[in-house]
Amino acid sequence: MRFAVVSAFLPTEEIPAIARAADELGYHSLTIADHVVDLAELATPYPYEASGRRRWDETCEWPDPWVLVAALAAVTTRLRFFTSIYVAALRSPYVVANAIGTAALLSGGRVSLGVGVGWCREEFELLGQAFAGRGRRTDDDLVRMTELWQDGPEVPVLVGGLSEVALRRAARHDGWVGDVCTVDEAVATAARLRELRAESGADGPFEVIPALSDAVLPEDFVRARDGGVTEVMTAPWRYYFGRRATLDQKLEGMQRFRDDVLVHVS
Numbered sequence: 001m002r003f004a005v006v007s008a009f010l011p012t013e014e015i016p017a018i019a020r021a022a023d024e025l026g027y028h029s030l031t032i033a034d035h036v037v038d039l040a041e042l043a044t045p046y047p048y049e050a051s052g053r054r055r056w057d058e059t060c061e062w063p064d065p066w067v068l069v070a071a072l073a074a075v076t077t078r079l080r081f082f083t084s085i086y087v088a089a090l091r092s093p094y095v096v097a098n099a100i101g102t103a104a105l106l107s108g109g110r111v112s113l114g115v116g117v118g119w120c121r122e123e124f125e126l127l128g129q130a131f132a133g134r135g136r137r138t139d140d141d142l143v144r145m146t147e148l149w150q151d152g153p154e155v156p157v158l159v160g161g162l163s164e165v166a167l168r169r170a171a172r173h174d175g176w177v178g179d180v181c182t183v184d185e186a187v188a189t190a191a192r193l194r195e196l197r198a199e200s201g202a203d204g205p206f207e208v209i210p211a212l213s214d215a216v217l218p219e220d221f222v223r224a225r226d227g228g229v230t231e232v233m234t235a236p237w238r239y240y241f242g243r244r245a246t247l248d249q250k251l252e253g254m255q256r257f258r259d260d261v262l263v264h265v266s
Contacts, residue, residue, distance in 0.1 A: 001230065001232065002266065003029075004027065004234070005019075008084070014250070021251050027079065027262070032082070069111060082114045082177070083114040083115070085177060086113060091127075093140075096141070105152060108153075114177045117135045157173040159175070172200065175206055182212070182213055187229070190229055193228075210233065217261075237257075238253070240256055
């Protein structure tokens with residue numbers, strides 16, 4: 001099993017230090033979140049919380065993922081990067097393909113595209129894109145972008161989302177990126193993805209990457225691994241210092257989690 005450090009909701013200026021530490025400590029990846037604009041008032045409920053409220057407040061920063069990847073690639077040597085989750089349908093597929101291809105080239109092929117159809121109607125409207133039909137556009141855009149990348153570094157496509165449609169879309173590509181869930185839920189999703197891939201005749205490597213809400217001890221992560229989870233998204237410092245940790249505490253937490261969990265599971 002591999003581990004990805006989550007950079008969502010972090011101050012942008014802290015992320016290079018987090019990435020360097022992840023690179024040195026043996027973490028596999030760093031995840032990058034995506035919004036173009038985070039509106040103050042929304043009618044659209046956030047679908048990943050029962051309350052419908054967003055997990056972040058107005059102070060949250062949203063750096064451009066591909067600009068950030070290019071900067072982080074310059075201060076790391078082996079760490080991979082993937083988006084969790086990039087909403088390609090908000091933009092032109094040609095602009096997206098160019099940005100991702102550039103980041104993949106500058107990073108030496110250390111980039112995967114984690115893509116979803118998006119949930120925020122107001123963000124689509126603000127950027128002049130239709131909210132309806134975004135799933136079909138995403139499918140079409142992924143075909144077009146894959147063709148555009150043929151002569152450059154390979155960019156694996158990981159698909160986010162919890163619906164059956166999202167799982168079917170993921171099964172057609174290189175992996176699935178989930179949300180916060182229990183080990184049992186992650187294992188059940190991994191099993192469903194295996195079924196969908198078998199139905200479609202897909203083969204080859206396939207990633208299953210959730211964030212686990214109830215995994216604390218090495219044996220919890222081993223159970224997830226044995227159930228088909230290939231990588232876990234985590235903010236390691238939260239186990240020791242909580243979500244408001246200082247940068248020094250984040251770095252210490254990453255070291256402690258490496259010693260307490262990562263080396264026993266990877």
